[in-house]
Amino acid sequence: MADMPTKPIDKLFKPVLIACGVLLLLDLVIDRHPKVPGEALPFFYAIIAMATFVGVIFACRWLHDVLQRPTDFYGADAVDAEEYPQDGLDRVDAAPASASRRQDS
Template identity: 30%
Template sequence: MKHKDNYLFDNPKNVQRLLRVFYFCCAVLVGLELVVHRHTEHAWEGLFGFYPLYGFVGCVVLVVVAKWMRVLLMRPEDYYQASTDDADKDNANQRAVDVEQGRAQP
């Protein structure tokens, strides 16, 4: 019988604890937004929740651009294998031609 390793996040209780810690940190940071005075360069930076919204929008844009780039840059699964197979076929064809013309021995 195989022994399956239990990792930290395999237990749903640990995942819930981690989420609670994240939510608590978010609540503390939003609370600090009401208290801490920021020295801003532009008027919109002083809006309540500007930086969290800016970060969220930035992450969404990053994911959308990455998906677009994946479609643009993605290659077939056998991209490299196909190129070596074609080169092998070309070499074999050239060798056959050389043998027929007497430039190489079979």
């Protein structure tokens, strides 16, 4: 994963699509022992997963706008606005990168 020209997500698109197809096929042949009303519908889980996922995301787009506030909404010293205190951190960069920066300077 050192250097990726395209978005990594694009690479995943095809395999996932194929997997989905396979699973849909299997859904037709395997008995799922449905117990809940509606569960017996073909492709029940596939549909509900997509619908829920898209629904949640869209709902959240709206929520995002409604509930959004600046980080210092409760004051400049609220947890959301403040930096994590330095002495609790150990901000070390990865060895190669830090080495190169050292050479730069």
